[in-house]
Amino acid sequence: MSSTSHATRPRFRSLIDRFGFRHLLGTTLVLVSATILLGIAAKATGSGLACEANWPQCDAGPYNLLPASLPSFYEWIHRFVAMFAGFGIIGSAIAAWRLPSVDRRVTALVVLGMVLTPVQVALGRETVTQYTLDILSLHFWTAILIFSMFAVATVLVWESTLTAGTATGALGLGLLAVPAHVALSPTDLGLVTDYSPTVQLLQYAATLVLLASIIVATRVSQRRFDDRPLRWLLSGSAVLVLAVAYLGRRTVMTYSPALDSLYVALAVALAIAFCAGLYRTRTATARSQPSFST
Structure with missing residues (x-):
């Protein structure tokens, strides 16, 4: 043969x-x-x-x-x-x-x-x-x-x-996840009276959404936008996401009014950062890079 x-x-x-x-x-x-x-x-x-x-x-x-x-x-x-x-x-x-x-x-x-x-x-x-x-x-x-x-x-x-609009969408999703994360928490500002297994599952799902949204927004913005302030803003937002995720878990394990207050304050700061990121991605000039599959 x-x-x-x-x-x-x-x-x-x-x-x-x-x-x-x-x-x-x-x-x-x-x-x-x-x-x-x-x-x-x-x-x-x-x-x-x-x-x-x-x-x-x-x-x-x-x-x-x-x-x-x-x-x-x-x-x-x-x-x-x-x-x-x-x-x-x-x-x-x-x-x-x-x-x-x-x-x-x-x-x-x-x-x-x-x-x-x-x-x-x-x-x-x-x-x-x-x-x-x-x-x-x-x-x-x-x-x-x-x-x-x-x-x-x-x-x-x-x-x-992934287009420039993907970064905007990711930040919008993250912005929705922030109040959901707080509302599902066992803090005094939480909307739930029983921290049931379903509530816990939903809160941790919100944690994964926060992490994924900032990862997507940061990477896409670096590729699609020529905007240094936006990069610094998203870097700071990433730190806030980690802090909110950590404190959100700590509020479940340890009852502390001071810890709860810090958690809520950082969550508010994160929501403001997401809003600022949304504004900048909507107004920043996107780089002229074609979107294509490799």
Whole structure:
């Protein structure tokens, strides 16, 4: 058989060729987000120590792999989705490392996310075997760090298709998330009287929206606008987002009127910063860069 005929045989296309690296990264980000919110649901419903405190097994079915009750199901589905998020993280890192067309910044972010994944898995195990507030907090903030890195990486691979209006839309979404975050908090200014599992889930979803919105707005503005004050404004907004996310979590864990007041004050400052960012993105001159896919 000649080498020519061998070369003309149809070849199996890789998963990345079929699906696209950008879509793989976006799907992984969705899975990471779902893992975080399901983890919040497990904590809020008191299900973190369900599955008879087994890890990674549960409390029913063959080899105790399946949940036996509703609380166990919350913990089990969190682990189940986290497994696929881990596969996505590893797959994204390998693909980014092997594909020469991938931006090196993206590669660095997703590879670091892969390095943090076993740390996060170990912390997840410790929340079951040694449940303490310190371990729980480390588990949460490591997840937020992985989410943020994959959010930045996803924006970087999609940025050629994102227009100046995307920055405005992201800031508008962030502006809506700020009062929602405060309203769903257990502070005196919160609108809820019962900090139920559903309320907790919604508040942490608002946290992810805040983080994603400032990441998108910052990166798109850097690419699409020639406006240095806007860049400084968004950098300051990013710091405020982190502060609001941190204090919002602290107000749940520690009752302190002074801490509540600081949280609300920073949330107001963040809302003002988002409004100023909206104004500047609407009035700033966009760079004449074509929007095209790579």
